Amino acid sequence: MTDRLGHKQTAVMFILMALSREVSNIELRDTVGFTLDGADRRGLNERHLVDSAKQKPTNYFVHRLTNKGLIWCQSEMKHSEPTPPRPRSSLAIALYTLLGAFEQYRQREGLRLEEIFTPEVELTEAEIVERVHSAYHKLARAPRAWVSLTALRAMLVQARREDVDAVLEELDRSGKAHLVPESDRKLLTEADHAAAIRVGGEDNHLISIEAS
Incomplete structure (x- = not known):
């Protein structure tokens, strides 16, 4: 150059x-x-x-x-x-x-x-919930479709990881969303492993959100 x-x-x-x-x-x-x-x-x-x-x-x-x-x-x-x-x-x-x-x-x-490379910002729990729903609906190809947490997290980079995890865990606990592991582990990339959330003693890689 x-x-x-x-x-x-x-x-x-x-x-x-x-x-x-x-x-x-x-x-x-x-x-x-x-x-x-x-x-x-x-x-x-x-x-x-x-x-x-x-x-x-x-x-x-x-x-x-x-x-x-x-x-x-x-x-x-x-x-x-x-x-x-x-x-x-x-x-x-x-x-x-x-x-x-x-x-x-x-x-x-x-x-x-x-x-x-994006600066973190202080978001309320309600703001993170709203962003999770917005990101999910942009990624989901159909209602209640399974979306990878890798793709979802890529749209939530301004929120702190621990805050997003807390929201995802609460949505799963309340039944408003469902977190599951990828059944075919051979499909998982390093990014998928990094994006996983551990719930119930196992890593979960996919999310489905109930229609509101």
């Missing part, structure tokens, strides 16, 4: 992707030991990869990844051979190897970056 970003610019891009929110120079300094200023900031702003604005009253810059920036990150992760910017340290090569493997997994599971 020509016209590569520098090491600091590349690091900031991946940090903003992972955190998926505004990040101030103060937070960058405290967490990774550097800030995004000067030519590095202007370069990312001019390419429309990062939006930056001064935050009052501190007058420090805050930065957010743009949609174009997210596309850049995804493109950077797609290389079949890791190619971090020069000079290429062993740590940079290891990072790009990891990112390449992550991108292969993302594509294999049909996940979007926005579904993986």
Whole structure:
């Protein structure tokens, strides 16, 4: 790839992707030991990869990844051979190897970056119930159809895992929904195992919700 970003610019891009929110120079300094200023900031702003604005009253810059920036990150992760910017340290090569493997997994599971890197928000139990029902009805091909928890969780990424689990357990306990294991374990992927909820001493991978 020509016209590569520098090491600091590349690091900031991946940090903003992972955190998926505004990040101030103060937070960058405290967490990774550097800030995004000067030519590095202007370069990312001019390419429309990062939006930056001064935050009052501190007058420090805050930065957010743009949609174009997210596309850049995804493109950077797609290389079949890791190619971090020069000079290429062993740590940079290891990072790009990891990112390449992550991108292969993302594509294999049909996940979007926005579904993986998203900030958690505080949701009430009622809000999570509503989102569970909404996600289920978007995924179900027929009333009371079985839907994988992998697909359901992918649409609930802003809610905390433990809060979603509590709602699913209550829906199952009340009879408003039913959780069951996948009968053919050979069909299960690593993502399916990770998305399972343990109820009654066994992992459950599918959900069916009663018509309301």
